[in-house]
Amino acid sequence: MERQWEDIIGHEEKKRALRTMLHEGRLPHALLFAGPDGIGKKMLGRVLAAALLCEADDGPCGRCDSCQAFARGAHPDYIEVVPEKNGKSTVQIRIEAIRAMQTQVSRYPVLSKRRVVLIDDADCMNEAAENSLLKTLEEPEGPVTFILVTSARSALLDTILSRCMLVSFGMLSVDEVREVLRQQDVPEDTAGELASLSDGSPGRALALLAHDGLQLRDEALAFLQVLPHLDMEKIWTKSAEMGERDREVLREWFLYLNMLLRDLLVLSEDGASPLIYHQDIREKLLALLPVYPEYIVFSLLREVREAQKRLQSNASLRLLLEGFFIRTRDIMARVS
Numbered sequence: 001m002e003r004q005w006e007d008i009i010g011h012e013e014k015k016r017a018l019r020t021m022l023h024e025g026r027l028p029h030a031l032l033f034a035g036p037d038g039i040g041k042k043m044l045g046r047v048l049a050a051a052l053l054c055e056a057d058d059g060p061c062g063r064c065d066s067c068q069a070f071a072r073g074a075h076p077d078y079i080e081v082v083p084e085k086n087g088k089s090t091v092q093i094r095i096e097a098i099r100a101m102q103t104q105v106s107r108y109p110v111l112s113k114r115r116v117v118l119i120d121d122a123d124c125m126n127e128a129a130e131n132s133l134l135k136t137l138e139e140p141e142g143p144v145t146f147i148l149v150t151s152a153r154s155a156l157l158d159t160i161l162s163r164c165m166l167v168s169f170g171m172l173s174v175d176e177v178r179e180v181l182r183q184q185d186v187p188e189d190t191a192g193e194l195a196s197l198s199d200g201s202p203g204r205a206l207a208l209l210a211h212d213g214l215q216l217r218d219e220a221l222a223f224l225q226v227l228p229h230l231d232m233e234k235i236w237t238k239s240a241e242m243g244e245r246d247r248e249v250l251r252e253w254f255l256y257l258n259m260l261l262r263d264l265l266v267l268s269e270d271g272a273s274p275l276i277y278h279q280d281i282r283e284k285l286l287a288l289l290p291v292y293p294e295y296i297v298f299s300l301l302r303e304v305r306e307a308q309k310r311l312q313s314n315a316s317l318r319l320l321l322e323g324f325f326i327r328t329r330d331i332m333a334r335v336s
């Protein structure tokens with residue numbers, strides 16, 4: 001898992017700021033890396049961890065004992081806490097995991113001058129875990145740096161937020177996403193296509209590649225085709241059915257819905273526009289235009305974005321979908 005600052009694509013300003021603070025010894029003992037999924041927050045957190053642990057001044061040097069142990073994933077002073085899979089889609093960081101981390105942290109560092117704890121998906125901590133972590137953040141025993149990573153900052157307790165320095169990350173540019181995909185040996189034209197579909201998130205682009213995104217795209221299209229005729233009974237069956245699926249899959253489904261709606265907006269201006277995401281289904285999209293006037297599409301896009309936000313929380317998927325379907329059906333009833 002050894003990486004250097006230069007291996008992380010994008011986020012130049014944040015990297016510079018972190019390196020300067022590190023170099024000048026001004027890095028606070030708790031940081032919160034917040035921003036959308038799949039843009040490299042955790043990777044950057046690991047580089048920062050390696051740098052903090054490295055023997056060199058402006059690390060990670062990649063050569064010292066610390067860097068080598070880190071690269072093997074066996075650094076005794078580095079602790080990574082991740083959510084446990086609990087059933088199919090719920091993930092949680094429980095107090096036991098935080099306590100185990102605290103025990104480790106309370107001992108003196110072995111190889112480096114400090115310890116580093118990275119908590120990934122920190123928003124998955126339950127309340128007990130958060131309260132327990134809070135105590136350590138307030139009064140850390142010994143030299144330790146905490147890096148919390150999250151894509152749902154608002155799900156964290158205010159008391160945790162107020163003790164961390166916030167570093168907030170934005171999306172990457174299409175070119176940067178393409179560069180990340182190239183790094184991962186994705187063929188050039190696929191990389192270009194995925195980069196434009198991924199909304200600035202290389203992680204999402206790679207997920208699309210892994211999950212056969214096109215099938216989900218077609219499902220999203222099918223939804224737009226039935227939406228004008230949705231009744232309550234269909235809404236209940238559909239929410240129950242889709243609520244069984246993986247959160248990640250639903251995230252992609254909403255992403256496609258978002259892109260299809262944006263295509264509809266472009267097509268309503270110019271049916272022959274080359275600027276749509278989904279050239280291959282242009283005719284099917286054109287057929288939808290009469291039932292999707294612009295003002296309706298704008299309202300639907302708002303609902304989609306709202307649902308995408310709520311997907312980041314631990315909300316029940318079935319209820320989330322039910323609410324979404326009901327609201328979108330109500331919007332469709334306004335078509336005049």
Ligand SMILES: [Zn+2]
Pocket residue numbers: 054055056059060061062063064065066067068
């Ligand atoms: Zn080193």
